[in-house]
Amino acid sequence: xxxxxxxxxxxxxxxxxxxxxxxxxxxxxxxxxxxxxxxxxxxxxxxxxxxxxxxxxxxxxxxxxxxxxxxxxxxxxxxxxxxxxxxxxxxxxxxxxxxxxxxxxxxxxxxxxxxxxxxxxxxxxxxxxxxxxxxxxxxxxxxxxxxxxxxxxxxxxxxxxxxxxxxxxxxxxxxxxxxxxxxxxxxxxxxxxxxxxxxxxxxxxxxxxxxxxxxxxxxxxxxxxxxxxxxxxx
Amino acid sequence: xxxxxxxxxxxxxxxxxxxxxxxxxxxxxxxxxxxxxxxxxxxxxxxxxxxxxxxxxxxxxxxxxxxxxxxxxxxxxxxxxxxxxxxxxxxxxxxxxxxxxxxxxxxxxxxxxxxxxxxxxxxxxxxxxxxxxxxxxxxxxxxxxxxxxxxxxxxxxxxxxxxxxxxxxxxxxxxxxxxxxxxxxxxxxxxxxxxxxxxxxxxxxxxxxxxxxxxxxxxxxxxxxxxxxxxxxxxxxxxxxxxxxxxxxxxxxxxxxxxxxxxxxxxxxxxxxxxxxxxxxxxxxxxxxxxxxx
Ligand SMILES: Nc1ncnc2c1ncn2[C@@H]1O[C@H](COP(=O)(O)OP(=O)(O)O)[C@@H](O)[C@H]1O
Ligand SMILES: [Mg+2]
Numbered sequence: 001x002x003x004x005x006x007x008x009x010x011x012x013x014x015x016x017x018x019x020x021x022x023x024x025x026x027x028x029x030x031x032x033x034x035x036x037x038x039x040x041x042x043x044x045x046x047x048x049x050x051x052x053x054x055x056x057x058x059x060x061x062x063x064x065x066x067x068x069x070x071x072x073x074x075x076x077x078x079x080x081x082x083x084x085x086x087x088x089x090x091x092x093x094x095x096x097x098x099x100x101x102x103x104x105x106x107x108x109x110x111x112x113x114x115x116x117x118x119x120x121x122x123x124x125x126x127x128x129x130x131x132x133x134x135x136x137x138x139x140x141x142x143x144x145x146x147x148x149x150x151x152x153x154x155x156x157x158x159x160x161x162x163x164x165x166x167x168x169x170x171x172x173x174x175x176x177x178x179x180x181x182x183x184x185x186x187x188x189x190x191x192x193x194x195x196x197x198x199x200x201x202x203x204x205x206x207x208x209x210x211x212x213x214x215x216x217x218x219x220x221x222x223x224x225x226x227x228x229x230x231x232x233x234x
Numbered sequence: 235x236x237x238x239x240x241x242x243x244x245x246x247x248x249x250x251x252x253x254x255x256x257x258x259x260x261x262x263x264x265x266x267x268x269x270x271x272x273x274x275x276x277x278x279x280x281x282x283x284x285x286x287x288x289x290x291x292x293x294x295x296x297x298x299x300x301x302x303x304x305x306x307x308x309x310x311x312x313x314x315x316x317x318x319x320x321x322x323x324x325x326x327x328x329x330x331x332x333x334x335x336x337x338x339x340x341x342x343x344x345x346x347x348x349x350x351x352x353x354x355x356x357x358x359x360x361x362x363x364x365x366x367x368x369x370x371x372x373x374x375x376x377x378x379x380x381x382x383x384x385x386x387x388x389x390x391x392x393x394x395x396x397x398x399x400x401x402x403x404x405x406x407x408x409x410x411x412x413x414x415x416x417x418x419x420x421x422x423x424x425x426x427x428x429x430x431x432x433x434x435x436x437x438x439x440x441x442x443x444x445x446x447x448x449x450x451x452x453x454x455x456x457x458x459x460x461x462x463x464x465x466x467x468x469x470x471x472x473x474x475x476x477x478x479x480x481x482x483x484x485x486x487x488x489x490x491x492x493x494x495x496x497x498x499x500x501x502x503x504x505x506x507x508x509x510x511x512x513x514x515x516x517x518x519x520x521x522x523x524x525x526x527x528x
Contacts, residue, residue: 065441085446092443103438107245119238120444164442 011074012039012172012203013062018071020057020227031057033227035071039205044198046217046234047207049224055207056100058224059176062205063095064088076171093121096165096202100176102157104149104164110136111145114164121168135167136160138193140186154181162190166197173197175206179213187213239448243455246428253427254460257420261464261514262471264413265507269472271406272507273499278399281493285392286364291357292386293376298325298353307381311355316363316372321356325349352383366393414514417464421457421518428453429522454519461515465508473498 020032031054039045047055060066061073064080073080078091104113114132123131136142139159149157158181165173175194179187191213198204206217223231247254299307304322311320323331328351333340357376362368376385429436432453439449480496487493499507 063441089440089443089445092441095443097441099441103441105435105438107435116439116444117442120439120442120448 014074016072021069044219046221053224054227096170096173098175102161135163139163242452246456253424258464260417262467265468268410275403293355294383318360319358418518422521425522457519458516461511465511
């Protein structure tokens with residue numbers, strides 16, 4: 001082992017020459033081209049780029065909703081190409097994801113949606129209620145606990161998804177445009193929540209197309225354009 | 235966790251609604267048919283068993299032997315394979331029995347110049363001797379004795395009846411099987427409906443890291459619940475019908491079949507039906523799983 005490897009902080013995720021090409025009929029759409037980077041434990045990383053740059057695609061690769069066309073991905077030490085189904089499920093339980101389209105379970109209330117992931121984790125029943133409300137309070141949604149997803153505004157749905165992601169106290173928080181449907185005040189609140197989670201030791205990766213947001217975060221920023229990683233700065 | 239899974243399964247069952255209800259009904263029909271024929275077959279089997287025990291062969295003798303010869307003959311016949319017991323009936327005893335049977339018309343017998351009834355041996359076969367093959371061998375052996383005039387009685391009619399009983403069993407199994415397949419398919423349809431309703435939901439569950447058994451077990455459970463409900467319903471119907479009909483049928487059955495009581499299925503039989511129903515339902519749930527997983 002080289003000395004460098006000893007002082008190197010443990011990698012939270014590591015992408016090596018990753019390509020993702022979608023086939024739409026006969027047409028091949030390269031969504032990601034030769035992307036490589038590393039994120040270490042405890043970092044706060046912003047993924048910035050215009051709409052269509054490949055941000056969502058990149059995030060989906062990280063929790064293995066998609067598999068890369070080429071290249072290697074490791075997340076939390078797990079080689080995603082070789083991971084078995086049970087390992088992928090376990091990985092997803094260590095990651096909190098705020099999907100761009102929220103993806104709440106449609107037949108369940110906000111409370112049940114957040115409680116579901118805690119149940120899946122095997123959280124004791126008595127702890128579940130307290131932790132669900134703690135998370136809902138953090139995102140300012142306690143009053144909507146009994147509402148169904150269809151009754152929520154897009155902003156509320158996104159905050160519910162954030163509550164679901166943070167309730168489990170994940171090692172890694174991935175958020176895809178978490179402020180996309182929010183007004184400025186609410187966006188600032190959501191960012192505060194994410195910062196708090198990060199301060200608690202969770203590694204954070206936030207994707208956004210909003211330049212202003214990327215600037216206010218003033219963290220390490222990965223800039224993506226046309227599927228290529230243009231800049232890695234901060 | 236179990237309560238959670240059962241809750242999910244019930245939620246799914248409600249979602250499948252009317253199809254789940256018809257699945258339950260079909261399972262009830264399948265198990266009702268199976269159980270009904272089982273009940274019938276069990277009682278017929280009991281009748282056959284009792285007749286087998288009461289089977290007697292009568293060996294009519296050419297001449298009435300002396301009592302010493304009779305004793306030796308009885309000894310010899312008792313030594314034949316398949317014989318449980320032997321009793322010698324002399325001419326006089328036969329006539330006495332005839333008088334008893336005739337009752338007040340016994341005077342007819344008194345007008346006979348001489349006793350026309352032959353002496354005979356009443357042979358009770360062992361269980362082995364009462365089977366078709368055993369009886370055939372036994373009858374052949376008895377007929378071959380020099381003292382024998384004729385061998386009366388036999389077991390063919392019981393065998394015909396036993397064949398009938400087996401036919402009833404087969405028919406019941408066949409009907410139950412056909413209805414069972416229909417039930418499985420209906421459970422599969424119900425489960426497939428649930429699957430479609432839940433496809434997105436299952437995808438989201440997987441994305442938040444739910445292990446596969448939590449995603450899928452509710453599907454299996456709702457199938458099994460349909461089976462269990464159908465089976466319990468069938469058992470309840472069988473029991474009610476038996477309770478209602480048995481007292482009415484028993485006098486008839488006592489006369490025709492010689493059975494004093496119509497028994498119900500044993501607890502083990504009932505448990506078997508319930509288990510079969512639950513498995514049928516589970517199988518239906520599993521098949522839907524297979525269909526839905528690419
Ligand atoms: N499932 C898909 N099939 C085909 N093309 C896709 C699919 N998902 C994304 N794309 C394409 O990949 C590119 C990147 O999309 P996306 O990752 O959603 O970008 P972003 O999240 O940065 O807006 C776009 O051109 C998009 O049309
Ligand atoms: Mg996107």
